[in-house]
Amino acid sequence: MLIKEFVACWLVKSGVEEYSVEQFKRDGKTLWVGVRNHLAKKHLKEMKIGDEVLFYHSQGSPSAVVALARVSKEADSDPTQFEKGDYFEKRATDKAPVWFAPELQFVKLLPRPVELPEIKKHEKLKSMVLLKASRLSVQPVSAEEFKIITRLANHD
DNA sequence: GCCAACGTTGGC
DNA sequence: GCCAACGTTGGC
Numbered sequence: 001m002l003i004k005e006f007v008a009c010w011l012v013k014s015g016v017e018e019y020s021v022e023q024f025k026r027d028g029k030t031l032w033v034g035v036r037n038h039l040a041k042k043h044l045k046e047m048k049i050g051d052e053v054l055f056y057h058s059q060g061s062p063s064a065v066v067a068l069a070r071v072s073k074e075a076d077s078d079p080t081q082f083e084k085g086d087y088f089e090k091r092a093t094d095k096a097p098v099w100f101a102p103e104l105q106f107v108k109l110l111p112r113p114v115e116l117p118e119i120k121k122h123e124k125l126k127s128m129v130l131l132k133a134s135r136l137s138v139q140p141v142s143a144e145e146f147k148i149i150t151r152l153a154n155h156d
Numbered sequence: 157g158c159c160a161a162c163g164t165t166g167g168c
Numbered sequence: 169g170c171c172a173a174c175g176t177t178g179g180c
Contacts, residue, residue, distance in 0.1 A: 013165095013166090015165090015166085037165095037175075038175090039175095058165080058166060058167085059165085059166060059167080061168090062167085062168090063166080063167075116167080133173095133174090134165080134166065134167070134172090134173070134174095135164080135165050135166065135173065135174065135175080136165095137165085
């Protein structure tokens with residue numbers, strides 16, 4: 001007998017200047033590379049195909065959740081760790097990569113962005129990781145938080 | 157293994 | 169642009 005699999009929800013941040021939602025929409029799919037924080041990495045590695053993802057623009061005015069995405073491939077070696085540049089990781093080898101990247105698929109722009117001040121005000125969103133660990137760029141979101149945010153996005 | 161110095165993220 | 173939070177580095 002088939003058991004319906006548990007679908008987890010996540011939030012990933014991207015600086016508007018760094019990788020914009022417009023670019024993500026054009027790309028359709030993208031490897032979520034460049035994460036260089038171990039807790040964020042742990043979350044990336046926990047992502048399963050089909051998991052729901054909130055795409056959040058940080059450093060915006062204001063910052064906001066702007067789109068929905070879905071995990072389309074589970075995390076594998078992040079190729080940017082081998083490239084000279086900001087993301088280079090000297091400890092990494094092909095057999096023992098240090099950093100990992102899942103593939104995310106663009107789903108849709110939210111009907112309207114759900115802005116950080118609104119999230120802060122919302123009684124049921126007060127315990128979001130987004131508000132507790134402001135610098136964490138990949139974080140879990142509860143099913144209830146996910147539902148509230150998508151519902152807010154559908155109302156003016 | 158502690159911790160000070162330093163660098164980065166991200167809200168404002 | 170400032171600065172608080174916090175992760176990382178490196179001396180000891």
